[in-house]
Amino acid sequence: MSVRRGSRLFTLALVAACASACGGRVDHASRLSFSGSALGPEAEVLRGQLARFDEAHPDVRVELRVTPDAADQRHQLYVQWLTGRASEPDVLQLDVIWTAEFAAAGWILPLEAFGPDVEDFFTAAAEAARWEGRLVAIPWFVDVGLLYWRTDLMDAAPRSLAALREAARGSIEAGATRLGLVWQGARYEGLITVFLEHLAAFGGGILDAEGRVIVDEPPALRALTFMRDAVSGGGFVPSSALTWQEEQVRFAFQNGDAAFMRNWPYAWTLLQDAARSRVAGRVSVAPLPAADDGRPAAALGGAQLAVNAHSANPSLAWELVAFLTAPEQMLERARLAGQLPPRRSLYETRALEEALPIPIAQVREVIDVAVPRPVTPVYSELSEILQVRVHRALTGQQAPEAALRDAAREMRELLARSGL
Amino acid sequence: MPDPMTRPARAEARLGWLLVSPALGLILLVSLGPILATTWEALHGHDLRLPWLGRPFIGLANFVEAAGDPRFLAALARTVAFAAVSVPIELALGLALALVMHATVRGRALVRVAALLxxxxxxxxxxxxxxxxxDAQAGILTASLRDLGAIDAAFDWLVHPVAAWVPIIGADVWKTTPFVAILLLAGLQTIDPALDEAARIDGAGAVRRFATITLPLVGPALVVAAAFRTLDALRLFDLAYVLTGGGPGTATEPLSLYAFIALMQRLRFGYGSALSVTVFLLTFACALIWVRALGRLDRYAAPNEDSGPVAGPHSGPSKGI
Structure with a gap:
């Protein structure tokens, strides 16, 4: 009897819960969900902006779905949701290197129908938001690889890779710093951004414009050999850097141990904090200089916003994207989170100059030479192949030539297998 | 034509099955289910990044690919080598620790807690x-060795393809020796002190007593410990993941880590499942070998059981005394 009563109660509760839930959806606001990184100042900016969107749209409620901060984990989660054809989250924050993958899988909507205006965006950022000629995402903020250099040790940034090498070696020999240059050398995505910058500096690349693998060609070999020599005995990059990611690299530079550092813009504010940093006020930034046959370059990173292909309310989702990528919101993000806006016109304004902690002219120079990573649905796999081979070459387990030959072979096999 | 004599018994048996069926179902669901699902997935070409290729049944193609995948074969060899190096060290140290704990009279509890930490x-x-x-910059060990002049200033354990194994094996030995020791201690405690006493009266030295009495009688416990440790070693994952990430290159990448990368990073569910199934088959085969070894040891040890209460911790109630 008590069992029967219990089950009746349970049914009642179920009905009540359903009624309130369903009623809630029909009677009150339409719901929209957004997922992205919301850590520290980023979270503050985002919550504030979503609240303003709610205010401007009284019939809409945006729900923030916090996802893991580690990019790999967020990617896994997205893939699980989207392969399951989930209609939520409606709007997704994508790392630039995922956009092609999600578009090719049909998980995000082409955006032309909504009449977006992307004239104002930096070319490299807009390129990374396209797949097969169609615009599938809107750039939200950009990240670029910067060469940080010490203004107390030299008068100007080195103009060539050879000059960088000499300056770094000189600094070690003169005893000014224990280390020359530090960069992200652990076996992870960061290593590929560093490699990409060296590739461009030597006039090479990973894939060409037609999507063919060119990472085993002479410029790439020169780039990898340069990096290998830099970390070998008597070089100017410490071999420990081969286990370092962004933060370890920053610690070394911040403690005054290195003359140069390759890192992202986030490090700027932290380096200027005199309470924690020994190099506050003695730092400037430039792009990684070119070798004789290449051009100065910076790897392009950052995030884009896209609309879930299975969203229940795509036009409303687009409105949220348009709102978040509008100039005012980008300015606020730049001021509070230090993230660079991808809109060219903002760099002409005093507002951005005041908002950004990092000198705008120096940053602008780097963004102008930014290169995107290969735009392909199998980017992560290509990158993983390269990470292993490049790391093997840098740790002396394989000659650069053999490493690149193997990498290129594996990459071609992958492209053939994936039907691209 | 049911036999009237057995009808109640049969009904009882049926009831018995009925009562355990939820538990059995649960066990099947949580243990056998995933294994079967993974095996089924391993027979498909399924790449979450390439949904336009679908999920075709491709038979054993994933396993054939693994057999020709140098990274997989290297990981397999590495994993087996890791087990072959770390398990004997753990058994030797664990036995030594167990003997110490067994012999300790004062502060027994303290010693055991300290050992188990x-x-x-x-x-x-x-x-x-x-x-x-x-750590090459701030690590205690690296800094001390550098001060002593034993290693080069630029030396970094985690960048060297062979040296990177030292912290992995070190951590594994440090962490699991206590486990082995506790298992062996249980074995030691089942040995009748009278045997040792008798041998001593007969004039046997410590080494002789250890070799002819302690070691054979603790044998079954030793095999159990070896079995547990080998299976764990073959599934090595977290130490390599945290300490080296499998690097430099893939020099410290064990089988499970490669399977994880194929599954969760590359999102090749078919191939990754095939690798996982291979890990499972490997550990399963290894478990069978150990179980047989244990059976043989039991038969060998059986006569001893007549002479005293020396049954190891493995001996089930089915063994007649």
Whole structure:
């Protein structure tokens, strides 16, 4: 009897819960969900902006779905949701290197129908938001690889890779710093951004414009050999850097141990904090200089916003994207989170100059030479192949030539297998 | 034509099955289910990044690919080598520790707690501790060795393809020796002290008594410990993941880590499942070998059981005395 009563109660509760839930959806606001990184100042900016969107749209409620901060984990989660054809989250924050993958899988909507205006965006950022000629995402903020250099040790940034090498070696020999240059050398995505910058500096690349693998060609070999020599005995990059990611690299530079550092813009504010940093006020930034046959370059990173292909309310989702990528919101993000806006016109304004902690002219120079990573649905796999081979070459387990030959072979096999 | 004599018994049996069926179902669901699902997935070409290729049934193609995948074969060899190096060290140290604990009269509890501490620390935390010890910039060990002039100033354990194994094996030995010791201690405690006493009266020295009495009688416990440790070693994952990430290159990448990368990073569910199934088959085969070894040892040890209460911790109630 008590069992029967219990089950009746349970049914009642179920009905009540359903009624309130369903009623809630029909009677009150339409719901929209957004997922992205919301850590520290980023979270503050985002919550504030979503609240303003709610205010401007009284019939809409945006729900923030916090996802893991580690990019790999967020990617896994997205893939699980989207392969399951989930209609939520409606709007997704994508790392630039995922956009092609999600578009090719049909998980995000082409955006032309909504009449977006992307004239104002930096070319490299807009390129990374396209797949097969169609615009599938809107750039939200950009990240670029910067060469940080010490203004107390030299008068100007080195103009060539050879000059960088000499300056770094000189600094070690003169005893000014224990280390020359530090960069992200652990076996992870960061290593590929560093490699990409060296590739461009030597006039090479990973894939060409037609999507063919060119990472085993002479410029790439020169780039990898340069990096290998830099970390070998008597070089100017410490071999420990081969286990370092962004933060370890920053610690070394911040403690005054290195003359140069390759890192992202986030490090700027932290380096200027005199309470924690020994190099506050003695730092400037430039792009990684070119070798004789290449051009100065910076790897392009950052995030884009896209609309879930299975969203229940795509036009409303687009409105949220348009709102978040509008100039005012980008300015606020730049001021509070230090993230660079991808809109060219903002760099002409005093507002951005005041908002950004990092000198705008120096940053602008780097963004102008930014290169995107290969735009392909199998980017992560290509990158993983390269990470292993490049790391093997840098740790002396394989000659650069053999490493690149193997990498290129594996990459071609992958492209053939994936039907691209 | 049911036999009237057995009808109640049969009904009881049926009831019995009925009562255990939820538990059995649950066991099937949580243990056999995933294994079967993974095996089925391993027979398909399924790449989450390439949904336009679908999920075709491709038979054993994934396993054939693995057999020709140098990274997989290298990981397999590495994993087996890791087990072959780390398990004997753990058994030797564990036996020594067990003998000490067994012989300790004063502060027994304290000694045991102290010995067990590393085992109680989560593997990921242990791995981080060892990473700090071996850190090239601030690591205690690296700095001391550098001060002594034993290693080069630029030497970094985690960048060297062979040296990177030292912290991994070190952490594994440090963490699991207590486990082995406790298992062996249980074995030691089942040995009748009278045997040792008798041998002593007959004039046998300590080494002789250890070799002819202690070692054979603790044998079954030793095999159990070896079995547990081998299976764990073949599934090595978290130490390598945290300490080296499998690097430099893939020099410290064990089988499970490669399977994880294929599954969760590359999102090749078919191929990754095939690799996981291979890990499972490997450990399963290894478990069978150990079980047989244990059976043989039991038969060999059986006569001893007549002469005293020396049954190891493995001996089930089915063994007649």
């Amino acid at each position: 590393p085992w109680a620390i989560p593997t990921v935390v242990a791995a981080l501790i060892w990473r700090f010890i071996f």
